[in-house]
Amino acid sequence: MVGRRDVTRRWSFETRQVHAPAVPLYQSTSFVLGSAEHAADVFALRDLESHAYTRLSNPTTQVVEELVADLEGGGAAVAVASGQAATALAVLNLARSGDHVVASASLYGGTYTLLAHTLADFGVTVDFVRDPDDPDAWRAAVSPSTRAFYAETVGNPRGDVLDVAAVAGVAHEAGVPLIVDNTVPTPYLERPLEHGADIVVHSTTKFLSGHGTGIGGMVVDGGRFDYGADAERWPGLTRPDPTYDGLVFTEAFGDLAYALRLRARLVRDLGPAVSPFTSFLLRQGIETLSLRMERHTSNARTVAEWLLAHPRVTAVHYAGLPSSPWHDRAARYLPRGVGAIVAFELSGDARDFVDRLELFSHLANIGDVRSLVIHPASTTHAQLSPDRQRAAGVTPGLVRLSVGLENVADLIGDLDGALA
Numbered sequence: 001m002v003g004r005r006d007v008t009r010r011w012s013f014e015t016r017q018v019h020a021p022a023v024p025l026y027q028s029t030s031f032v033l034g035s036a037e038h039a040a041d042v043f044a045l046r047d048l049e050s051h052a053y054t055r056l057s058n059p060t061t062q063v064v065e066e067l068v069a070d071l072e073g074g075g076a077a078v079a080v081a082s083g084q085a086a087t088a089l090a091v092l093n094l095a096r097s098g099d100h101v102v103a104s105a106s107l108y109g110g111t112y113t114l115l116a117h118t119l120a121d122f123g124v125t126v127d128f129v130r131d132p133d134d135p136d137a138w139r140a141a142v143s144p145s146t147r148a149f150y151a152e153t154v155g156n157p158r159g160d161v162l163d164v165a166a167v168a169g170v171a172h173e174a175g176v177p178l179i180v181d182n183t184v185p186t187p188y189l190e191r192p193l194e195h196g197a198d199i200v201v202h203s204t205t206k207f208l209s210g211h212g213t214g215i216g217g218m219v220v221d222g223g224r225f226d227y228g229a230d231a232e233r234w235p236g237l238t239r240p241d242p243t244y245d246g247l248v249f250t251e252a253f254g255d256l257a258y259a260l261r262l263r264a265r266l267v268r269d270l271g272p273a274v275s276p277f278t279s280f281l282l283r284q285g286i287e288t289l290s291l292r293m294e295r296h297t298s299n300a301r302t303v304a305e306w307l308l309a310h311p312r313v314t315a316v317h318y319a320g321l322p323s324s325p326w327h328d329r330a331a332r333y334l335p336r337g338v339g340a341i342v343a344f345e346l347s348g349d350a351r352d353f354v355d356r357l358e359l360f361s362h363l364a365n366i367g368d369v370r371s372l373v374i375h376p377a378s379t380t381h382a383q384l385s386p387d388r389q390r391a392a393g394v395t396p397g398l399v400r401l402s403v404g405l406e407n408v409a410d411l412i413g414d415l416d417g418a419l420a
């Protein structure tokens, strides 16, 4: 049930994405346990190879966990039912009631409401850094109860690129891990663990799947953060666990402690297990990840350049453009391109423009093979106050595109018609 990376393979990204075992769909809730002794070993986490019950682990899901751990360069991964579940569990595995998290203010709307409101109801408070580009602002938000830093590698929808190494440096000074959401670039374009991040979360619903057919999430543990170094801070990981006969995760599992506790305590007890069918679909999607991301990126870049030259467009937010404040940082962290999300602004309210598009599908998702459009101020970010909307870069004139794999001339024709 570990979802551990196979470190013996040294192939390139493109080769590894297609060489995970083609696994059958184990659409089963439970697995035969054999002898009573074997069953007891599985339930006590003495046997990590066997599967007992799909809420905890599943053979189809395990293949895709190992694949994503490998592509991110992590130690192990745990698949869950959605990107929201991945973020919630990644944080709750570190922070309990009374604890504190420092997060970037440039976040996906659902992540913001989870951190600001739902976690507050659980007693975990979050301070939002308004300028995530300023390491001192992160440092100033730290308190003795801080247990994690949280940010997106490429912000959705603002397209800002996180200085992962700088923010990880401040987190480590404060003695806490950095969690990053790597949904927008995917590990093909950026691997944040290589730059110092400790934990990566994904909405696999998006580019990793690509087909828009299954909601899922993933938590990848880099396996390098030393929770034992300051054991008092992480009682869940370093103290005897009453639900496993006093087992201590850091002692029993070393660099797999974080991932194993997330699965064996949080997914087990809170229950957001992914469907094996979704894992099966995700496995199919990842086979073409590099090819899709290359095409997404070249189409998005062409669209961004065309929009920039259009007289009705007042601003284009895309770190692949030299005019972006994040252009140089993107060249460092995302040398293959910054991905498919292009946001731009019209003067006034952009809802009429969205209604005039024909080829772009109007929906809340990103990362589909088809091109998608949304008006964040009235949808994904509508629950944020005007002030919080501004902090996330959301104005009434803002349009977010997720540029798909179509012929780019057709996409530009559609945009041109709607802008006319």
Ligand SMILES: *Cc1c(COP(=O)(O)O)cnc(C)c1O
Pocket: 082, 083, 084, 085, 108, 110, 111, 152, 156, 181, 183, 184, 202, 203, 204, 205, 206, 215, 216, 217, 366
């Ligand atoms: C969609 C999204 C999420 C939430 O994922 P779900 O699978 O919808 O729960 C989190 N972060 C980012 C950047 C997203 O785009």
